[in-house]
Amino acid sequence: MTTVYALAVPARLSLDRFARQANLHPVMVRRYVALGLLDCSRDAAGELWFSPAAVRRVARVQRLHTDLSLNYTAIGLVMDLLDRVDELESALRRSQARGHEPADPEVPGSAA
Numbered sequence: 001m002t003t004v005y006a007l008a009v010p011a012r013l014s015l016d017r018f019a020r021q022a023n024l025h026p027v028m029v030r031r032y033v034a035l036g037l038l039d040c041s042r043d044a045a046g047e048l049w050f051s052p053a054a055v056r057r058v059a060r061v062q063r064l065h066t067d068l069s070l071n072y073t074a075i076g077l078v079m080d081l082l083d084r085v086d087e088l089e090s091a092l093r094r095s096q097a098r099g100h101e102p103a104d105p106e107v108p109g110s111a112a
Helices: 015-022 026-034 054-067 072-097
Strands: 048-050
């Protein structure tokens, strides 16, 4: 039997494929979507489609739930804060790449 490997990352994943990659039951994936912890899109037939990057996000949700015993409401809040930290770190890296000095937290009014 010949094994076939995908040569490219698919642009989107079906619910079943996403659930297999995330090692979750599709019902649990639907629950994460209903709770707003996971984004997806729907096609005209109502099927759920996921970005391949959503696998990392659902892994983070599972770690927060399992390792820190956070409830789903708290996980949503923590995920929002982590997303904001990621955005700020990206903005800081872009600013530093343009040659701007990072803001000094000890100096009031210093800008990045």
